[in-house]
Amino acid sequence: MITNLPNSEEFESLAKNCLVQAFDLIFATDKAVFDFGEEALKEDVWRYSQGKLNTSVVLIHQAIESFMKASVCLTSPLLLLEGRRKDWPVLPDQENKDFNEFYTTPAEALLRTYAATTKIPLSPDVVSHIEAIRTLRNQIVHGISRTQLTTKILVENILDTFLFFQGKNAWWEALLTEFIQHPLSHAPNQLFGVELALFAERLDYVEAIIGKAKFAKQFTINTKSRRYYCPFCKIQWSREMDNGVV
Numbered sequence: 299m300i301t302n303l304p305n306s307e308e309f310e311s312l313a314k315n316c317l318v319q320a321f322d323l324i325f326a327t328d329k330a331v332f333d334f335g336e337e338a339l340k341e342d343v344w345r346y347s348q349g350k351l352n353t354s355v356v357l358i359h360q361a362i363e364s365f366m367k368a369s370v371c372l373t374s375p376l377l378l379l380e381g382r383r384k385d386w387p388v389l390p391d392q393e394n395k396d397f398n399e400f401y402t403t404p405a406e407a408l409l410r411t412y413a414a415t416t417k418i419p420l421s422p423d424v425v426s427h428i429e430a431i432r433t434l435r436n437q438i439v440h441g442i443s444r445t446q447l448t449t450k451i452l453v454e455n456i457l458d459t460f461l462f463f464q465g466k467n468a469w470w471e472a473l474l475t476e477f478i479q480h481p482l483s484h485a486p487n488q489l490f491g492v493e494l495a496l497f498a499e500r501l502d503y504v505e506a507i508i509g510k511a512k513f514a515k516q517f518t519i520n521t522k523s524r525r526y527y528c529p530f531c532k533i534q535w536s537r538e539m540d541n542g543v544v
Contacts, residue, residue: 299388302397304378306371313364313463314472320357321456321473323350325500328449328507344448351447352438358455359435362428363405365463366412373415378402405432424462431455450507457508457516466518473500 327350331343344351370377379386380401387395403411409428413420437443460469477497505513505521514521 299392299394300376300379300386300397300400301394303375304367304371304397305375306368309364309368309371313361313368315476316357316361316364317456317459317469318472318476320354320361321453321469321500323354323357324449324452324456325503327351329503345446348447351449351452352443354452355431355434355438355447355455358452358459359405359431362431362459362463363408365459366408366428369416369418369463370408370411372417377411377415378408380404380407427455427458427462431459453504454508454512457504457512461516466516469516470501 327343327347328340331340367378375397379397380403387393409425413425434443434445437445457469460472464472474497477494510522
């Protein structure tokens with residue numbers, strides 16, 4: 299028999315992790331110059347950081363593949379296997395073989411397997427997005443990519459990937475979950491309230507670089523309505539300010 303068959307939840311978790319890593323890499327690269335505000339400096343930093351931005355593309359591509367595999371697994375993970383069915387050790391008295399020892403479906407064929415099995419209507423926009431990321435990733439991995447990437451484009455790609463495969467709120471929920479579940483988030487003497495408030499600056503950062511209209515599409519709540527201070531964050535921040543911690 300074929301052992302260690304993957305499940306949908308494992309691929310979905312992998313996809314989210316890849317996208318969070320891609321976003322963190324972009325945010326860390328861009329945040330300092332974003333705050334500094336000089337457009338010419340930003341362009342210099344982006345040109346210098348093309349290698350890091352290329353890595354983000356590879357992570358986005360891996361996330362897209364993992365989301366498609368998660369969907370296919372809802373039908374059967376065996377559909378992800380490439381090669382001849384007669385080589386499967388599924389008959390009586392045959393030795394077991396681990397799923398990871400098989401060749402799996404390449405990206406181009408995976409899209410068609412996904413399209414044939416998904417319960418969600420597949421729009422041309424999703425196909426175009428998948429193919430654009432796949433093509434760019436192939437240029438980076440198999441050749442010398444001359445595409446000048448910007449953090450705006452990559453952040454849009456990350457958010458679109460979450461939106462296409464997970465729906466609204468998914469991007470922020472994934473980032474927040476990753477932050478809260480990190481072992482250091484609840485370490486002794488950790489200023490969790492302050493750290494959480496500082497973490498939320500990612501919302502302002504993303505809205506500023508992609509625009510309010512695209513930002514609003516990511517959430518079920520109305521992000522264009524009047525803004526209010528989060529009472530929890532404000533209390534935590536004020537407390538630490540009074541104590542001279544920040």
